[in-house]
Amino acid sequence: xxxxxxxxxxxxxxxxxxxxxxxxxxxxxxxxxxxxxxxxxxxxxxxxxxxxxxxxxxxxxxxxxxxxxxxxxxxxxxxxxxxxxxxxxxxxxxxxxxxxxxxxxxxxxxxxxxxxxxxxxxxxxxxxxxxxxxxxxxxxxxxxxxxxxxxxxxxxxxxxxxxxxxxxxxxxxxxxxxxxxxxxxxxxxxxxxxxxxxxxxxxxxxxxxxxxxxxxxxxxxxxxxxxxxxxxxxxxxxxxxxxxxxxxxxxxxxxxxxxxxxxxxxxxxxxxxxxxxxxxxxxx
Numbered sequence: 001x002x003x004x005x006x007x008x009x010x011x012x013x014x015x016x017x018x019x020x021x022x023x024x025x026x027x028x029x030x031x032x033x034x035x036x037x038x039x040x041x042x043x044x045x046x047x048x049x050x051x052x053x054x055x056x057x058x059x060x061x062x063x064x065x066x067x068x069x070x071x072x073x074x075x076x077x078x079x080x081x082x083x084x085x086x087x088x089x090x091x092x093x094x095x096x097x098x099x100x101x102x103x104x105x106x107x108x109x110x111x112x113x114x115x116x117x118x119x120x121x122x123x124x125x126x127x128x129x130x131x132x133x134x135x136x137x138x139x140x141x142x143x144x145x146x147x148x149x150x151x152x153x154x155x156x157x158x159x160x161x162x163x164x165x166x167x168x169x170x171x172x173x174x175x176x177x178x179x180x181x182x183x184x185x186x187x188x189x190x191x192x193x194x195x196x197x198x199x200x201x202x203x204x205x206x207x208x209x210x211x212x213x214x215x216x217x218x219x220x221x222x223x224x225x226x227x228x229x230x231x232x233x234x235x236x237x238x239x240x241x242x243x244x245x246x247x248x249x250x251x252x253x254x255x256x257x258x259x260x261x262x263x264x265x266x267x268x269x270x271x272x273x274x275x276x277x278x279x280x281x282x283x284x
Contacts, residue, residue: 025172026157032067032104033152034060041146042124043117053111062113068200069105070153073176073210076100101204102151102178108189108199115189118203121147122186148180151205173215180208 049058057065077094084090106114125147130137157172185204 023157025155029156029158029160030070031154031156032064032070033154034063035150035152036060038146038149043120046120047113047116053113059113059117062109063106063117066107066109066114067104068107069103071103072153072155072174073102073178074100075210099207099209101184101206102181104203104205106201106203108201114201118183118186118201122183125182144180144182148182151178151181151207152176153178175213177211177213178205178207179210181205182207 043059047053047059054062076098078096078098079092080095081090081092106118108114124142126139126141128137128139152175154173154175160172182205183203184206187202187204189199189201191199
């Protein structure tokens with residue numbers, strides 16, 4: 001194939017150009033789903049679902065709501081170079097695919113559920129096998145299959161769930177499944193006198209590989225509730241605002257506005273200043 005000719009240079013009409021670039025992806029619409037299967041080993045029943053510390057939710061959903069920053073993964077190849085003899089030609093070839101670490105940032109709740117879950121995960125990997133102050137203390141590493149987990153990140157758009165809600169094909173959504181995830185670095189959290197800020201916790205995760213799925217629900221999306229499911233779960237965790245019984249939810253008129261206000265109040269109650277921000281993200 002040769003160089004492009006004059007007629008092959010991009011010359012689309014303006015309306016087609018506008019239609020192509022007028023709807024960019026927005027980075028504030030996403031969900032991290034903690035699809036853990038081994039947490040009974042490293043966390044047990046330390047944080048029961050529905051308890052006061054998680055405000056009627058479970059800790060997986062609370063972590064999902066409080067995940068303030070995530071990353072859509074990248075990947076790269078290690079290469080090797082081959083030079084042909086006496087021809088002056090050099091070619092490169094891939095020899096190994098690399099998956100960089102995944103970084104997550106969480107708002108820390110006043111009940112410190114986020115910190116307890118992540119710290120318990122870290123400690124389980126290499127627990128101390130002797131009493132705390134034993135001079136001859138030592139630890140042992142656990143088997144990887146007891147602490148490696150599955151994690152999903154779903155990137156969606158403002159109107160993703162308004163299109164064909166009865167179908168399994170959702171436009172404007174991509175989902176990533178991370179296989180054999182485990183924590184490598186739970187960063188320290190700085191506290192100081194002076195100006196008050198929401199405490200944040202940063203976590204670095206290693207994983208073996210990821211799989212991507214585009215514009216369909218697939219098995220990734222089915223593992224965890226949708227953003228709509230999260231907000232409904234937040235509402236239904238408050239008995240006085242139960243969707244089926246409260247007449248204010250009936251009819252198409254003020255349902256959305258009323259539900260959003262209630263969710264904001266509930267989110268602020270357990271998430272502090274970030275509550276309204278989280279609800280605004282889910283409702284748009």
